[in-house]
Amino acid sequence: MPQLIVETKGLTRRFGEQVPVNEVNLEVPEGKIYGFLGPNGAGKTTTIKMLLGLLRADAGTIRMFGQEMPENSLDILRKVGSLVENPSYYGHLTGYKNLKILSTLLKLPDRRIGEVLEIVRLTSSADRKVSGYSLGMKQRLGIAAALLRGPQLLILDEPTNGLDPAGIQEIRHLMLSLAHDQGMTILLSSHLLSEVDTIADEIGIISSGRLVYQGALELLERRRGKVLEFAVERPEEALRTLLLQGFAVERKGNMLSVSAEKASMPQAELLKLLGPYGIMNVREISKSLEELFMELTGTGVSL
């Protein structure tokens, strides 16, 4: 079991009557890409802000690198690069100067600035004022700023906002190489499952302030149930038989939908049971991850 880089217990933030973050137990293992998913307003940014000490938690604890946050914030923040909400920048200064200010504050050599500019491909625009940058370039500058200190943990809140498809692809490759080649731990938030499912090792899904799923992506995939649809000649009797056997069945005309949440689907058994009622057609439908995500984050559905 790898060490946990981020571990929260009962993390809660209240805002009047609302509870934007409600008893969240986040577990981000070392060296993994953790996709932090949820619809807009689910509490992702609020959670991330508490991790970074930008907001106080009303209840619960945060441990990062085995230390309490925010009590040891200086030690912890030294190892964390972050990009929260919109990228921060000084518009009246050039991209290079923006990073130079940060490297001065972090006491890093100037060489680092060239390196991170190269990584995000901003070298050619480094001497232009940031106010003239496109949204995507500002986003990339923000990522460069987060990478500047060579962090062990990278926290990126919706990093592909405002990027074109090519830029999104680039960021994905960058994150894969940072995590797999350099062993960086990456916490990545997004409201789109499709954005993280190709790169994340672990995912956490937050909905209305509650963490509704956390674990490996494969486990979630296994969880998406399959549905078998049978068209039979005598649906009434077939339905009765299946219900008696304890299957979850829905009937539409002569179509019977049998959902099997479990991984081991007794397909053969079903075929045998339904044989006598004249099977005309069999179809297997699997729910997409996206559907599962909607189900998990939708109202009234919980695990």
Added chain:
Amino acid sequence: MEYLMKAERMKLQYPLILILLLIGTLGTVMLGINSLNSENFAGFYVRGWKTFYLHMASFHGLFLYPLYAGVLASFICRYEHINGGWKQLFCLPVPRSRVYYAKLGTLMLLLGLIQLLFAGSYLLAGELLQLGNDLDVAELITGTVGGWLAILPFAALQLWVSMRLKSFVSSLILSASIVIANIVLTGLHASVGAWFPSTTAYYAMYPRGTALSPRLDVIPFILIVAATSAAYIWAGRRSLMRGAQL
């Protein structure tokens, strides 16, 4: 602390600040010369270095210097407010109290620079006007350095306000209106007037012992300046520690 101050200086919008300082300095000199030649004052004061200082110092201490403190404080906070600069600063492994002191230090450095410009322009203009030989260097140094030290409470107050107000314009209007009140406030005895931090630079810079000198007891004055400075520094620092800027 050094590297924090260095980073602050890198963020400054130098062309803009330079233009502001030059316009202000030029304005003070022009007004000083104008008063020097004015019929209204010519009867009371002998034309000379001392009179020239008195005219320049009263305009500078009463209006321009406190106004500078407000404008520069707004500048120092503006670029943090507009594009998430505070957020980035707070995510750095740097204590927030140091961020505050770096800002206050930078503001005081700029205000010190203004005092140097004031003294320099006074000497240069006086030399060009051939004001004679009653130049009082001790008074000039006391006034310039004293004014700089005495602006601290107002600088701290303006920095606090600028950190709280995201809008650049409203913090400017606020400092301008506070400064206008100086006309009345500086007429009070310093032991009362100095509690209003916009007045202290004037009290400190105006020469003592003239007909129009403010009534001032030195020790209570210094104590008031120290007490108000401490209060506004505490408030500004606290605001930053609590992250009221986010």
